[in-house]
Amino acid sequence: MDLDPQLYEGLPDPVRKAWERSLTSGRAAMSRRRLLRLGSLAAGGAALAACGIPPAEGSRGNEPEDNPDYSKKERVLNFANWPLYIDVDDKNKKKRPTLDRFERESGVKVKYVEDINDNSEFYGKIKPQLAAGQDTGRDLVCLTDWMAGRVIRQGWAQRLDPARIPNAVANLEDRFRTAAGDPGRQYSYPWAGTACVVAYNKKATGGKKVTSVSQLLEDEALKGKVSMLSEMTDTVGLTMLDMGIDPGKFTDRDFDKVIARMQKAVDGKQLRRFSGNDYLDELNSGDIAACLAWAGDIVQLKLDNPDIEFALPESGYLFGTDDLLVPAKARHQANAEALINYYYQPEVAAELAAWVNYICPVSGAKAEMEKIDKDIAKDPLIFPDAKTIERGKNFRPMSTAEQARYENKFAKLIGA
Amino acid sequence: MTASTVPAAAGAAPPSQQPSPETGSSGDGQGPGPRRRLTPYWLLLPAGLWLAVFFVAPFFYQASTSVQSGSLEEGFRVTWDFTNYSDALATYGPHFLRSFLYAAVATLLCLLIGYPLAYMIAFRAGRWRSLLLVMVIAPFFTSFLIRTLAWKTILSDSGPVVGVLESLHILDFTSQLGLTGDDRLLATPLAVVCGLTYNFLPFMILPLYSSLERIDLSLHEAARDLYAKPTTTFRKVTFPLSLPGVVAGTLLTFIPASGDYINAQLLGSPNTQMIGNAIQKQFLNVLDYPTAAAMSFILMAIILIAVTVYMRKAGTEELV
Numbered sequence: 027m028d029l030d031p032q033l034y035e036g037l038p039d040p041v042r043k044a045w046e047r048s049l050t051s052g053r054a055a056m057s058r059r060r061l062l063r064l065g066s067l068a069a070g071g072a073a074l075a076a077c078g079i080p081p082a083e084g085s086r087g088n089e090p091e092d093n094p095d096y097s098k099k100e101r102v103l104n105f106a107n108w109p110l111y112i113d114v115d116d117k118n119k120k121k122r123p124t125l126d127r128f129e130r131e132s133g134v135k136v137k138y139v140e141d142i143n144d145n146s147e148f149y150g151k152i153k154p155q156l157a158a159g160q161d162t163g164r165d166l167v168c169l170t171d172w173m174a175g176r177v178i179r180q181g182w183a184q185r186l187d188p189a190r191i192p193n194a195v196a197n198l199e200d201r202f203r204t205a206a207g208d209p210g211r212q213y214s215y216p217w218a219g220t221a222c223v224v225a226y227n228k229k230a231t232g233g234k235k236v237t238s239v240s241q242l243l244e245d246e247a248l249k250g251k252v253s254m255l256s257e258m259t260d261t262v263g264l265t266m267l268d269m270g271i272d273p274g275k276f277t278d279r280d281f282d283k284v285i286a287r288m289q290k291a292v293d294g295k296q297l298r299r300f301s302g303n304d305y306l307d308e309l310n311s312g313d314i315a316a317c318l319a320w321a322g323d324i325v326q327l328k329l330d331n332p333d334i335e336f337a338l339p340e341s342g343y344l345f346g347t348d349d350l351l352v353p354a355k356a357r358h359q360a361n362a363e364a365l366i367n368y369y370y371q372p373e374v375a376a377e378l379a380a381w382v383n384y385i386c387p388v389s390g391a392k393a394e395m396e397k398i399d400k401d402i403a404k405d406p407l408i409f410p411d412a413k414t415i416e417r418g419k420n421f422r423p424m425s426t427a428e429q430a431r432y433e434n435k436f437a438k439l440i441g442a
Numbered sequence: 443m444t445a446s447t448v449p450a451a452a453g454a455a456p457p458s459q460q461p462s463p464e465t466g467s468s469g470d471g472q473g474p475g476p477r478r479r480l481t482p483y484w485l486l487l488p489a490g491l492w493l494a495v496f497f498v499a500p501f502f503y504q505a506s507t508s509v510q511s512g513s514l515e516e517g518f519r520v521t522w523d524f525t526n527y528s529d530a531l532a533t534y535g536p537h538f539l540r541s542f543l544y545a546a547v548a549t550l551l552c553l554l555i556g557y558p559l560a561y562m563i564a565f566r567a568g569r570w571r572s573l574l575l576v577m578v579i580a581p582f583f584t585s586f587l588i589r590t591l592a593w594k595t596i597l598s599d600s601g602p603v604v605g606v607l608e609s610l611h612i613l614d615f616t617s618q619l620g621l622t623g624d625d626r627l628l629a630t631p632l633a634v635v636c637g638l639t640y641n642f643l644p645f646m647i648l649p650l651y652s653s654l655e656r657i658d659l660s661l662h663e664a665a666r667d668l669y670a671k672p673t674t675t676f677r678k679v680t681f682p683l684s685l686p687g688v689v690a691g692t693l694l695t696f697i698p699a700s701g702d703y704i705n706a707q708l709l710g711s712p713n714t715q716m717i718g719n720a721i722q723k724q725f726l727n728v729l730d731y732p733t734a735a736a737m738s739f740i741l742m743a744i745i746l747i748a749v750t751v752y753m754r755k756a757g758t759e760e761l762v
Binding site: 144147150153180250258293295298299300307308311313425426427430434437439440 | 513514515517533537594598599600623624626628629708710711712713715719720723724725726727728729730
């Protein structure tokens with residue numbers, strides 16, 4: 027039950043499958059902890075103990091038969107996504123062209139909520155329901171690959187029916203077909219690919235090019251004018267690459283080395299701040315001369331400000347996906363699958379990518395994009411060429427305990 | 443702030459206090475029936491319920507969380523693990539110190555800026571009084587977050603404030619004190635303290651104003667008649683009478699300021715993070731609820747002790 031995922035990572039497939047089976051359907055899997063909880067309830071101190079936060083592994087409901095699907099009766103879909111991650115009409119910001127068309131074509135009313143701002147934060151929010159085996163009220167959520175991997179591993183994602191998502195099965199780019207957290211794409215499909223790169227404001231650097239993390243952390247000329255991202259995987263991952271460590275395989279020791287190096291930059295006041303989505307204003311004004319940035323943001327900012335440049339560091343950049351998945355006990359799986367299937371049509375995918383400016387995971391979308399906007403079709407940050415693809419590295423999935431440990435060290439770094 | 447404890451000094455003021463409960467009930471001309479005796483409790487009920495649901499219950503829930511141990515995957519169980527507290531103090535000691543330091547400086551600045559203003563509005567504003575009061579409250583018409591974000595633009599490296607301070611060589615001076623960084627204000631301790639001061643200033647001005655405003659002007663005349671210089675009048679008459687406002691204002695400023703995290707988040711740097719930021723990170727990113735709860739409790743305990751000591755010194759009976 028308490029197997030560390032590191033134990034099975036790297037195991038041959040049949041072994042891992044057997045392990046998964048025993049977890050998902052083995053009756054022993056759930057009884058011990060439940061007994062423990064009952065025991066602690068009975069054993070005095072009951073009132074306070076009852077306040078205990080339930081374990082993050084509860085009932086497992088990833089088999090379709092465990093989850094009644096009300097899609098036919100209730101033509102609705104609750105879709106939770108990140109802010110500014112879907113196309114909106116230029117004139118009427120309330121209209122979302124691709125989503126509106128899906129509603130018309132399928133007859134499914136989509137309740138689209140932008141309530142994901144941070145992977146960990148959102149996980150903390152839906153975890154109690156998932157752990158208790160309850161419906162989270164969301165039928166489709168968009169999580170970054172490492173977090174999606176964790177939810178899948180914990181058995182809190184519903185297996186998708188390939189027959190209902192033929193477009194996705196056919197049109198997913200080959201390089202996305204194996205994900206560390208979802209090897210056969212049984213549970214999740216990418217909404218968009220993300221790239222974390224180095225960006226700088228030419229005017230603020232005095233025309234100097236900034237192309238590596240080393241420069242961000244150690245170049246005296248940039249002192250006090252550098253920001254990094256408060257998303258741990260991105261900032262640590264890119265720094266790892268700079269130090270020749272593979273973020274797909276790092277160890278605790280590697281992680282500590284990265285933190286130690288960044289701590290020096292913090293202590294030396296080289297780093298101005300760690301930011302969420304709000305670094306763009308300061309990069310635009312030049313208060314931040316150089317920073318780690320998400321490629322999609324930079325594509326948009328470059329249109330407004332020609333001084334903004336980006337660089338894919340020689341040592342590589344961090345590549346990831348934000349994956350759509352159906353949380354356990356969701357009531358409308360078929361509706362969610364219909365939406366995934368809809369967005370995997372090349373013309374719809376191109377329309378979406380033209381607005382969100384992130385890497386498009388749908389093959390055939392590039393040809394469609396040429397009809398919409400030739401410049402975007404050529405942009406290596408949206409349709410990367412083979413060489414660019416090769417330099418993108420993925421951050422490996424982490425167990426909850428590992429992540430807590432890493433986030434803790436990172437939290438101390440960014441707020442010391 | 444009960445109406446039944448009226449100090450001798452304020453007794454000379456015009457009868458702006460509410461009547462005490464006894465006089466209030468006898469004035470109605472009804473006998474003290476059981477229903478009337480219950481009235482105070484009925485009046486307490488809404489606030490009591492509110493506090494029970496939104497303060498007492500979360501308080502005990504957090505108290506229980508703070509002595510739990512475990513992990514997110516295994517669940518957290520109450521193990522009376524008080525090491526959460528010692529660990530939090532050991533790791534985040536500097537954050538606690540920094541928070542209270544920033545909050546104290548901001549409170550002092552608020553008092554220095556707020557007192558003259560409140561004095562002016564109370565005694566010298568004439569017909570502008572209402573307008574000036576509205577202007578004190580006006581910032582609340584926009585959200586706290588937006589106001590703080592606006593400061594980012596004002597204090598920006600290429601903005602007017604930095605330009606002026608730079609040409610006056612004030613920034614060189616503050617940099618040497620360690621208050622600012624090389625030619626910038628943003629992402630420095632000074633910016634965080636300025637943000638705190640700005641955001642909590644109205645909480646200082648309003649209580650100051652309300653206690654200054656009820657000072658009877660004839661007391662000033664009396665002081666003058668007795669040949670007191672204006673400074674002596676202020677020292678012996680005005681300031682002592684305004685003490686309740688000073689106490690209330692400093693508390694209303696210091697307490698929220700020490701738990702604030704928005705200002706440090708937006709105007710600060712990694713080196714100026716306050717305890718609120720650390721708690722937020724523990725709750726939302728690390729998802730280590732017990733440590734976060736323990737940190738909140740330590741913060742609460744320190745504030746409680748500090749406030750108790752302060753109130754003892756200042757004298758609670760003055761708080762009308």
